[in-house]
Amino acid sequence: MKIKLTEVPEEGRSYSWSTETGEANAVLKDIVGSNHYQAEFFIKPLNSRDFDLTGRIVTKTPEICSRCGIDINYPVNEKFHEILIPKQDQPRNSKYSKVNHVSDLPADGPEVSEYENMVFDMGEFLHEIVALAAPFNPACPENVDGKPSDCRIPEEGQLFSYNEEMPVEKPQNPFAVLKNIKLN
Numbered sequence: 001m002k003i004k005l006t007e008v009p010e011e012g013r014s015y016s017w018s019t020e021t022g023e024a025n026a027v028l029k030d031i032v033g034s035n036h037y038q039a040e041f042f043i044k045p046l047n048s049r050d051f052d053l054t055g056r057i058v059t060k061t062p063e064i065c066s067r068c069g070i071d072i073n074y075p076v077n078e079k080f081h082e083i084l085i086p087k088q089d090q091p092r093n094s095k096y097s098k099v100n101h102v103s104d105l106p107a108d109g110p111e112v113s114e115y116e117n118m119v120f121d122m123g124e125f126l127h128e129i130v131a132l133a134a135p136f137n138p139a140c141p142e143n144v145d146g147k148p149s150d151c152r153i154p155e156e157g158q159l160f161s162y163n164e165e166m167p168v169e170k171p172q173n174p175f176a177v178l179k180n181i182k183l184n
């Protein structure tokens, strides 16, 4: 779902996309599955070529718990703030050539995304926000609606703890084994 930036008025325009209104259903389907999504955002021209985009998307993304392996729906609630700039000329093999989301800028300021031919691919942008929201090791939430989660391995980091004392094999006296031999 693309946004024609020429249609954004000087005072800006707010958008509300959801499963019900359907704008991004097709593009988000592979990453939210059957979960509901709600995206609210605001686009305002900064000057004749740059646009300010702020907003939030709330949804869930199907993941597999990294502790117990069951299927979970990881909650996503991501705010975003981007400056939309016209696509820059870059070599085809540059690290920015595959995605329109340039993310190696200071974490506290707005990030920068590119648009092409006065059109910004908002659906693709939301897709990437959701894709980046899930952690590398997603896990069942600690509790669900106030009840403890049904994670099969609920203790934090249990699988990854190396603090347990490992059994140490003591070198045995080679003749010790002889003590166990019963002579009939």
Ligand SMILES: [Zn+2]
Pocket (backbone or CB within 6 Å): 065, 066, 067, 068, 069, 070, 139, 140, 150, 151, 152, 153
């Ligand atoms: Zn789990």
